[in-house]
Amino acid sequence: xxxxxxxxxxxxxxxxxxxxxxxxxxxxxxxxxxxAISLQIRKxxxxxxxxxxxxxxxxxxxxxxGESLARYARQLLVMNDEIVARLQKKESSGVLRVxxxxxxxxxxxxxALTDFARLNPDVQLYIDCETSPDLLRRFEADDLDLVIAMxxxxxxxxxxxxxxxxxxxxxxxxxEVHKRRPVPIAAHPEGCHYRERMIRSLDQIGxxxxxxxxxPGISGLQQAVQSGFGITALTQxxxxxxxxxxxxxxxxPPMQDIHVGLFFKNTGASxxxxxxxxxxxxxxxxxxxxxxxxxxxxxxxxxP
Numbered sequence: 271x272x273x274x275x276x277x278x279x280x281x282x283x284x285x286x287x288x289x290x291x292x293x294x295x296x297x298x299x300x301x302x303x304x305x306a307i308s309l310q311i312r313k314x315x316x317x318x319x320x321x322x323x324x325x326x327x328x329x330x331x332x333x334x335x336g337e338s339l340a341r342y343a344r345q346l347l348v349m350n351d352e353i354v355a356r357l358q359k360k361e362s363s364g365v366l367r368v369x370x371x372x373x374x375x376x377x378x379x380x381x382a383l384t385d386f387a388r389l390n391p392d393v394q395l396y397i398d399c400e401t402s403p404d405l406l407r408r409f410e411a412d413d414l415d416l417v418i419a420m421x422x423x424x425x426x427x428x429x430x431x432x433x434x435x436x437x438x439x440x441x442x443x444x445x446e447v448h449k450r451r452p453v454p455i456a457a458h459p460e461g462c463h464y465r466e467r468m469i470r471s472l473d474q475i476g477x478x479x480x481x482x483x484x485x486p487g488i489s490g491l492q493q494a495v496q497s498g499f500g501i502t503a504l505t506q507x508x509x510x511x512x513x514x515x516x517x518x519x520x521x522x523p524p525m526q527d528i529h530v531g532l533f534f535k536n537t538g539a540s541x542x543x544x545x546x547x548x549x550x551x552x553x554x555x556x557x558x559x560x561x562x563x564x565x566x567x568x569x570x571x572x573x574p
Contacts, residue, residue, distance in 0.1 A: 276317060281343040285536050293308055343536075355545065366542055372462075377507075393546075401461045419531060434530070448516055453478065454480060467525040
């Protein structure tokens, strides 16, 4: 079998069209005409032997194969551009706006960002914590450079790296608050993936519930559980001392997995943003060896 080489310039054009949502805008950014951009996309489709984009409607949409290729392309270009930046000794400086979800364990990512800041002292990091839907809206509006966020179904534009987390029911070890009816729930505000999964799971078995505590931060939910005020959904990593996990034998069915992703736009990215994106990916890969994440195969057959 003859190996197929995918030119980085063609891959960059492909991502520019996706990120900007227009062949014309991609051409303006890359200094090419609209027909030249279209030609490069056709060249890429011919190389891989499949249709990657649907341009029949008003907006450009990706086929499942196009979505899969886009994720690989983003990773490839992040590594390519970091290699060039390192060899050319390009300075990493400026301000990077990073979004972390309030409804997810952010401790790992805060440590990773702290390590990156220590290694790149000229880069100023601004970290904003919000719900995943809000972060993704701001990312789409170019208000954030890089985002860690949860998502459902087909991932939004910009997904570079993806993994899954399994939520677990958590209750204080020395209470039986989980036996109450209705079930007292401690949850993040509406829009939280964990909240939605708790409610869906209980509704499916016809078990009544009520939200007794709401907080945008995970520490508030952990304290509410530890005090015996209610139960909540956490991950194994955020289950704290004095808590225990509930199972089907306790009357609590498994909750649906949550998809988490690193979102980053290669188009127009600064050297600092490229370095940070790759640093986070490397950190995730290393932590995956200790079962922090279970990586998804980035292929059409296993897309969310």
